[in-house]
Amino acid sequence: MCSGSPCASCKLLRRRCTKDCIFAPFFPADEPHKFTIVHKVFGASMSRITQLLLELLAQQQGNAVSSLVYEANDRMRDPVYGCVGAISFMQNQVSQLQMQLAVA
Structure with missing residues (x-):
């Protein structure tokens, strides 16, 4: 998948980006912040994320990467x-709005 310049993951990890790099479609060179934050949160060893992506169907991999970026x-x-705090905050807001709606 890499053509010319290495993907963001290979660039950050200083690896040679091969044509079958699993990260290239999801972490393009022009969006290095996505990989950087995932790398910071989920660790220096990307083998777990590689294994996760390889176990998923191709159609599911994009959603998995989006979820990783969101969680990171x-x-x-x-x-x-993390995102549990954001979800709890939103649930509380919904509850408050439902109470306000019931009162109105």
Whole structure:
């Protein structure tokens, strides 16, 4: 998948980006922040993420990477609760709005 310049993951990890690089479609060279944050949160060893992607169907891999990026962003914002904290906050807002609607 790599053509010319290495993908963001290979560039950050200083690896040679091969044509069958599993990260190239999901972490393009022009979006290095996506890989950087996933790398920070999920660790230096990308073997777990590689294994996860290889176990999924090709159609599911994009959604899995999007989820990893989302979780990594939330984990950086809230190191304790991550996206669970954001979900809880939104659930509380929905409950409050439902109560306000019932009163109205």
